[in-house]
Amino acid sequence: MPGTLSFDDLKSRVTDGSIDTVLACFPDMQGRLMGKRFHAVNFVETSFKETHCCNYLLATDLEMATPEGYAASSWQGGYGDYVMQPDLDTIRPVPWLEGTAMVLCDILDHHTHAEVPHSPRAMLKKQIARLKALGFDAMMATELEFFLFEKSFDDIRKSGFRDMAPISGYNEDYHIFQTTKEEGVMRPIRNHLYAAGLPIENSKGEAEAGQEELNIRYSEALLCADHHTIAKNAIKEIAWAQGHAATFLPKWHHDRVGSSSHVHQSLWQDDTPVFVDDADPLGMSGLMKNYMAGLIAYAPDYTFFLAPYINSYKRFAKGTFAPTKTVWSVDNRTAGFRLCGEGTKGVRVECRIGGSDLNPYLAQAAMLAAGIKGIEDRMPLPAPTTGDVYEDAKAADIPQTLRAATQTLRDSAMLRAAMGDDVVDHYTRCAAWEQEEFDRIVTDWEVARGFERA
Ligand code: ADP
Numbered sequence: 001m002p003g004t005l006s007f008d009d010l011k012s013r014v015t016d017g018s019i020d021t022v023l024a025c026f027p028d029m030q031g032r033l034m035g036k037r038f039h040a041v042n043f044v045e046t047s048f049k050e051t052h053c054c055n056y057l058l059a060t061d062l063e064m065a066t067p068e069g070y071a072a073s074s075w076q077g078g079y080g081d082y083v084m085q086p087d088l089d090t091i092r093p094v095p096w097l098e099g100t101a102m103v104l105c106d107i108l109d110h111h112t113h114a115e116v117p118h119s120p121r122a123m124l125k126k127q128i129a130r131l132k133a134l135g136f137d138a139m140m141a142t143e144l145e146f147f148l149f150e151k152s153f154d155d156i157r158k159s160g161f162r163d164m165a166p167i168s169g170y171n172e173d174y175h176i177f178q179t180t181k182e183e184g185v186m187r188p189i190r191n192h193l194y195a196a197g198l199p200i201e202n203s204k205g206e207a208e209a210g211q212e213e214l215n216i217r218y219s220e221a222l223l224c225a226d227h228h229t230i231a232k233n234a235i236k237e238i239a240w241a242q243g244h245a246a247t248f249l250p251k252w253h254h255d256r257v258g259s260s261s262h263v264h265q266s267l268w269q270d271d272t273p274v275f276v277d278d279a280d281p282l283g284m285s286g287l288m289k290n291y292m293a294g295l296i297a298y299a300p301d302y303t304f305f306l307a308p309y310i311n312s313y314k315r316f317a318k319g320t321f322a323p324t325k326t327v328w329s330v331d332n333r334t335a336g337f338r339l340c341g342e343g344t345k346g347v348r349v350e351c352r353i354g355g356s357d358l359n360p361y362l363a364q365a366a367m368l369a370a371g372i373k374g375i376e377d378r379m380p381l382p383a384p385t386t387g388d389v390y391e392d393a394k395a396a397d398i399p400q401t402l403r404a405a406t407q408t409l410r411d412s413a414m415l416r417a418a419m420g421d422d423v424v425d426h427y428t429r430c431a432a433w434e435q436e437e438f439d440r441i442v443t444d445w446e447v448a449r450g451f452e453r454a
Contacts, residue, residue: 004092004197007048010101014040020099022047024086026107027120027225028057029430030308031359033233035084035105043103048088051105052081058107058119059426067433072118072426082116083108090226096192096238104226118426120361121222123419127368128221130418134375136267136274136287139348140364141218142228145259145356146235147210147252148185149245156245164252166210167244173207185246186212189231189238196234198227208257218264221368225360228261250307250355251314258315258322259356263363264340265371266348267291275347282330283343289381292328292349294374295367296337296382299326299353301412302366303398304405304431306354310438313401315355323352325395327385334389336398353398362427369418402438406431 005013013019022043025035034057038047056066059073066075073079084105094100107119115122131138148167149156156164167185172178179186186203194200199217206213214235216227232248239246251258266275267287275288284292307313315322328337328349338350354363373379385392399405409415410428 002093002195002197004090005101007044007088007091010040010091011044013101014044018099019093019101021097021101023094023100023102024051024084024105025102026053026084026105027229027359027361028060029118029120029359029362029427030062031120031229031232031361033229040099040101048086048103050086050108051084052110053084053107055080055082055110058082058116059430061430061433061437065433065437067429069429069433070426071422072116081110083110083113092197092230093195094234095195096188096234096241102196102230117420118423120359120365121225123365123423124222124225124361124368127365127372127418130372131267131368134372136269138221138364138368139218139266139268139273140221140224141216141264142224142354142358142360142363143260143262143264144214144216144228144231144235144248145206145261146212146214146232146246146248147208147259148182148212148239149210149247151245152243153240153245166208168205168209170209171207172205172209172211175205179203179205179212182212185239185242185244189214189235192238193231193234196230198231206257206259211257211259218266221364225364228360248356250309250312250357254314258317260315260322260352261354261356261358261360261363263351263354263360263367264348265291265295265351265367266346267371273345273347275349276345282339283347284339287375288347288349290374290378291371292337292374293379293381294370294372294377295349295351296326296328297379298370298373298412298414299336300396300399300405300408301415302363302370302409303353304402304409304427305362305366306351306358307402307405308359308362308431309357309434310402312355312357313405316398316400322355323389324397324400325385325389325392326398327382327389327392327395329384329386329389332386332389335385339384365419366415369415372418373414402431402435406435 022038025033059070090104201215277285323336329335
């Protein structure tokens with residue numbers, strides 16, 4: 001499988017003229033790639049050391065607004081610069097764009113050159129280091145679900161988001177014929193990403209018209225988040241280049257199934273999976289049980305990191321495979337957590353709460369923090385649930401709204417201890433701002449409902 005490029009490989013490709021552009025980018029709070037397009041000669045001669053960006057990029061929303069209330073970035077603080085420091089281990093070709101390579105950057109304080117604590121890559125690295133101090137590495141896989149549409153982003157936007165026909169006319173879950181019709185988009189997604197060094201496993205049709213899933217082989221947590229972010233960007237770019245839109249909005253229509261990003265997790269020690277215990281009836285080690293107990297107990301604390309927008313909460317509906325309860329079960333898709341690969345070396349926990357709009361760095365950082373707490377406190381794992389978990393009145397609910405998840409994030413002593421007060425306060429502000437923006441907007445629904453009849 002073609003891998004990433006070394007800095008020397010990049011220099012040779014710039015010299016032979018096959019690469020003329022280098023994208024230097026980093027994931028923002030929303031998990032988008034932000035950054036600059038360098039002339040490749042400039043990048044390999046000077047900018048590979050560092051470049052700069054405005055610090056509002058880690059204190060803005062999807063609209064690039066400049067909300068008040070962030071301690072780290074503000075008009076009062078003058079919106080200064082951050083250093084973007086290319087991580088030269090992440091250089092890779094971008095085969096779907098002509099003559100282009102990409103590098104991911106870490107975000108550093110302009111003066112101290114310390115990593116900015118609320119930058120998503122730094123937040124995940126911190127939890128990985130805490131886990132490493134206990135002697136373990138995390139292996140993760142994040143599934144990417146999304147919808148493809150017949151028309152382009154521009155056409156759909158110009159229609160006021162009214163003219164939205166999915167690329168297929170019917171539920172295409174596991175369909176080979178329908179997904180054959182979509183190979184014009186999906187085959188280049190698989191092949192270009194593979195050529196960019198991502199270990200693509202497969203794509204498949206999902207349980208709704210136009211819904212797709214892309215699976216990438218599990219890897220060390222930071223790499224998994226990098227893969228997810230690059231793949232999400234590539235899916236949009238490849239679909240766009242062919243005149244189609246691809247959306248990761250978790251619930252694009254109330255009558256349609258939502259899109260998730262399930263996160264598979266296992267811990268390892270020196271290349272040995274340590275969630276495995278052959279003597280246990282389900283093959284789960286004591287360590288795995290403690291980790292899962294932490295994940296389950298603290299799910300309300302970190303729900304915001306799995307569901308960061310108003311729309312995210314529209315996905316949590318009964319009978320749609322999107323979970324509403326913080327319980328676990330053995331291979332049962334109605335629970336928030338599912339045991340997968342029981343009795344095998346691949347035994348792992350799948351968190352099914354996250355939507356397709358999650359930021360994988362933040363989601364993994366928060367779940368690692370919860371799992372670490374479970375290990376440290378040797379938390380006991382409750383018994384698994386069975387049957388239709390939606391109807392289990394005793395099972396605890398995950399927060400049902402962004403407002404509720406903002407409160408549980410704000411109040412989380414676990415996340416404050418694991419991530420730092422400044423980081424939790426930063427993301428609490430992010431969550432509260434999203435709610436404030438929604439609260440001030442008059443929606444189509446309320447106008448249609450009340451205009452004549454209220
Ligand atoms: P499903 O039937 O849910 O699609 P798969 O076998 O395709 O299950 O696996 C789903 C994801 O789990 C894949 O991306 C795979 O790489 C990942 N995975 C497999 N083993 C592990 C593991 N030990 N730790 C973490 N993720 C894993």
